[in-house]
């Protein structure tokens with residue numbers, strides 16, 4: 601049995617890549633009707649320059665608190681937040697108090713996109729996008745030029761004079777994104793930007809975020825409770841539970857981590873053993889291994905019959921990845937050598953016990969529950 605190694609699960613990042621967002625020992629305790637609520641309980645987050653980083657977790661896990669602490673809309677109780685080399689927690693204001701000049705300046709390099717768009721209904725689309733530029737004191741002509749350029753970038757060049765009430769949800773979110781880009785941010789924060797949208801519009805907004813990430817080199821930190829969002833655009837991901845990050849890493853690292861809950865949820869495979877005395881293993885294929893006929897080699901080499909109980913194939917972070925649940929005759933002790941054969945060929949092999957198979961399904965259900 602491959603017990604997950606906590607150090608492995610919490611592993612943050614490869615050493616390469618400049619962290620553009622770093623939080624260290626971040627805690628947030630709210631005072632609510634005389635009670636204390638710990639929303640963040642020691643969060644160390646490292647988001648590298650140019651990546652799309654997803655934080656996923658159930659309702660109440662602390663995701664919004666985390667993202668609001670990253671731009672100091674909430675002031676953390678303890679810990680530090682550094683964005684693009686600036687320690688925001690050292691600057692005055694934030695968390696409901698008026699931000700000092702330095703914090704305002706640092707914030708203009710952090711764009712924020714909201715679930716419910718937060719557009720001003722009395723202003724035209726163009727005037728909504730110009731708002732942050734007005735606050736920055738940019739001249740009228742320059743504001744107008746910039747707003748029209750951004751509208752073009754998000755595919756709404758013909759909607760400058762429309763009002764938010766005349767737009768669809770997807771169009772409103774495009775305006776929200778254009779507004780977030782007005783200050784030429786280095787990073788874009790997104791709090792459930794697609795949760796209020798239908799699946800097709802969700803796909804188009806995610807594609808837009810991906811395009812902006814590539815075209816502008818924009819670093820994106822997004823929070824979501826939908827695994828599909830992580831699957832379609834994230835390079836890295838973290839799982840949050842009760843104010844803590846329990847797993848994090850690049851998607852490839854997570855897929856290669858034995859016992860990773862995120863990996864299991866990205867690739868849920870199911871299937872129960874067909875009888876007693878069987879060994880069930882989940883085999884994850886990525887990179888070169890995906891194209892090798894390993895299962896038939898295994899069967900021939902050891903002269904064993906292999907049953908496929910379940911399988912899933914998908915593209916994650918632009919790479920083809922697959923997972924297969926297979927069954928070998930005999931107990932695990934009898935299959936140490938065949939399992940070693942698979943591992944030697946670079947495959948990720950997780951031995952599944954019956955109770956674990958149920959556990960993975962339960963975890964996936966929990967996330968879904970949280971989404972409701």
Ligand SMILES: Nc1ncnc2c1ncn2[C@@H]1O[C@H](COP(=O)(O)OP(=O)(O)OP(=O)(O)O)[C@@H](O)[C@H]1O
Nearest residue numbers: 630631632637639658659660661662663664665666
């Ligand atoms: N302003 C506040 N005052 C008191 N408690 C708060 C406040 N904001 C959040 N909390 C509490 O902090 C915890 C984390 O909340 P948070 O909004 O960060 O979770 P979340 O992961 O974003 O959830 P969801 O998926 O539902 O948006 C919850 O227990 C919540 O009730």
Ligand SMILES: [Mg+2]
Nearest residue numbers: 663664665791
């Ligand atoms: Mg939230």
